[in-house]
Amino acid sequence: MITRLTPTKPLRFGEFVALMALMMASVAFSLDAMLPALPQIGQELSPDAPARGQLVITSFVLGLGLGTLICGPVSDAYGRKSVLLVGIALYLLGAVLAIMAQSIEMLLAARFLQGVGGAAPRVVATAMIRDLYEGRIMARVTSIIMTLFVLVPALAPSIGAGIMWISHWRMIFLAFVVFGLVAALWLTLRQPETLPPERRRPLRPRRIGAALVEITTNPHVMVYVLALTFAFAPLYVWLSNLPMIFDDVYDRASTFPFWFALTAVIAGTASVSNAHLVLRFGMQRIATLGFLWQLSISLIFLGLITLGLPAPWDFGLFIGFMCAGFFSIGLTFGNLNALAMQPLGHIAGIGASVVMSFSTIFAGLIAVPISLAYDGTPIPLIAGMVLCAAAALALMLIARHIVVQDA
Numbered sequence: 001m002i003t004r005l006t007p008t009k010p011l012r013f014g015e016f017v018a019l020m021a022l023m024m025a026s027v028a029f030s031l032d033a034m035l036p037a038l039p040q041i042g043q044e045l046s047p048d049a050p051a052r053g054q055l056v057i058t059s060f061v062l063g064l065g066l067g068t069l070i071c072g073p074v075s076d077a078y079g080r081k082s083v084l085l086v087g088i089a090l091y092l093l094g095a096v097l098a099i100m101a102q103s104i105e106m107l108l109a110a111r112f113l114q115g116v117g118g119a120a121p122r123v124v125a126t127a128m129i130r131d132l133y134e135g136r137i138m139a140r141v142t143s144i145i146m147t148l149f150v151l152v153p154a155l156a157p158s159i160g161a162g163i164m165w166i167s168h169w170r171m172i173f174l175a176f177v178v179f180g181l182v183a184a185l186w187l188t189l190r191q192p193e194t195l196p197p198e199r200r201r202p203l204r205p206r207r208i209g210a211a212l213v214e215i216t217t218n219p220h221v222m223v224y225v226l227a228l229t230f231a232f233a234p235l236y237v238w239l240s241n242l243p244m245i246f247d248d249v250y251d252r253a254s255t256f257p258f259w260f261a262l263t264a265v266i267a268g269t270a271s272v273s274n275a276h277l278v279l280r281f282g283m284q285r286i287a288t289l290g291f292l293w294q295l296s297i298s299l300i301f302l303g304l305i306t307l308g309l310p311a312p313w314d315f316g317l318f319i320g321f322m323c324a325g326f327f328s329i330g331l332t333f334g335n336l337n338a339l340a341m342q343p344l345g346h347i348a349g350i351g352a353s354v355v356m357s358f359s360t361i362f363a364g365l366i367a368v369p370i371s372l373a374y375d376g377t378p379i380p381l382i383a384g385m386v387l388c389a390a391a392a393l394a395l396m397l398i399a400r401h402i403v404v405q406d407a
Contacts, residue, residue: 007192019191020129021145022183023084023121025152026091027064029179030118031057032156035243036257037169044169045104052104057239059108063094063115064122065361071120072127072353073211077203080128080349081193087120088184095176114176121183123352130341130348131194136278138341142334144272154264157257201347211350221351223399224340225358227287230392231332232363234325234385237370241381248376250315259319263326270330283335288396290331295389297324302382318378325385332392339399 011019034056042053067087075083094114101107133141163171201207215221242260247253278286301321305314337355344351370384 007190009192011191015190016132017141017144019183019186020125020141022186023125024145026121026179026183027118028152029156030060030091030114030176031239032152032260033160033163033172033175035157035239036161037164037172040164040169041104041107045101045107055104055108056111059111060115060118061360061364063112063117064119065115065357067116067119068123068353068357068360070116070353072123072349072351072356073203073208074349075120075124075127075195076201076347076349079193079197079200080124080131080195081187081191084120084124084187085184087117087124088180088187090114090117091120092177092180092184093117095173095180098173099170123356124349126337126341126352126356127348128191128194130345130352134342134345136283136338138338140278142338145334154261157260161257195349199346201350208350211347212354214347215344215351215354218343220343220399220402221340221355223395223402224336225355227291227392227395227399228333228336228340228355228359229362229366230388230395231291231329231336232359233366233370233388234381235329236364236367237381237384238322238325241371241374241378244374245318245378245381249378250318252315259322262319263322266323266326266330270327274331274334278335283339284396284399287332287335287339288393288400290328290335291389291393291396293331294325294328295386295393297321297328298382298386298389302379302386305377305379305382321378321382328389 010016038053038056039050040053041056042050046052071083071087091114094110094112094117097110098107098114101110129138129141129145159175160169160172163169163175201211243253243256246256246259252259274286298321301317301324304317308314340355341348341351344355366388367384370380373380373384
């Protein structure tokens with residue numbers, strides 16, 4: 001029985017990609033499915049300050065940041081599968097506690113715990129991919145995963161809204177439980193360990209410190225981590241501002257899930273294209289062109305919206321910008337992640353932790369002032385995208401002087 005639960009035969013490529021996509025999509029599902037419920041949560045659990053309902057997102061991200069720093073080094077020491085399963089268990093526990101929460105404080109604590117657990121699928125799945133693949137092949141795998149991954153944020157707000165229509169917002173957390181159980185069972189029954197004992201690194205402060213110094217002093221790694229930071233920041237601004245823009249500016253809050261799904265699918269087509277193009281043109285070139293495209297279309301749309309267009313042309317213009325912007329995102333994330341991880345195969349766990357925690361935390365810090373600049377128009381969002389795309393493009397041009405094989 002134990003042997004059956006400890007698979008040793010490697011998964012076929014397609015099944016491995018699908019499993020990793022499910023793991024990495026857990027964070028997007030946990031965030032995006034909650035978006036329709038935030039007003040109701042605030043009104044029910046914090047009637048005196050309903051805006052506190054938005055902290056359901058922030059508390060999860062804070063837990064995610066803490067978990068991201070921990071689970072990578074631990075997976076380098078004890079293996080990938082065990083850390084993944086412990087993380088999923090914490091994720092499930094957080095979801096169950098959220099269902100039972102009778103105060104906003106308890107709900108936020110449960111979400112924080114859920115975020116800590118949710119970091120494991122996000123980070124350790126990346127480390128597992130790096131255990132098996134590198135270079136352009138890893139970028140191709142990541143692009144295919146992003147193609148599947150994009151289905152989750154495309155559908156998650158509609159799933160959350162549908163659950164609330166037939167039941168209660170607490171049942172969204174039950175959907176998280178089902179999601180986590182499916183991932184845990186699939187991982188346990190089908191995926192073998194990708195980090196054999198002879199390649200593991202003891203969990204010692206000196207070794208962790210040495211790995212951190214190696215990562216943060218490697219110019220190849222850090223230039224791409226910085227570029228990834230400026231790629232992430234506009235995405236966080238989109239998530240923060242889009243519901244308000246659709247409601248305040250265009251009075252289309254009821255159709256927001258549909259338009260959000262459309263733009264996510266557009267990003268998925270970019271990932272499909274990247275999976276084919278990266279083997280021919282390389283990660284660095286495609287990511288650079290992606291940021292150049294992002295900067296160009298942002299400047300064009302900023303100029304057009306500043307000039308002003310009559311309805312409904314203004315809404316159509318904004319949707320066009322969304323689709324073009326999300327398409328450029330699909331050309332950058334997978335490539336930048338693979339480029340940053342390329343020299344870190346021997347410390348893939350802590351490498352994934354540092355890359356993701358750094359880019360996540362600093363992207364959030366960049367996104368905060370851009371989000372707070374919201375003035376009832378989409379102009380601050382687009383202006384922020386211009387600044388981020390320009391910074392990322394400059395970093396990619398600097399990276400061209402760092403010679404890396406097969407980039």
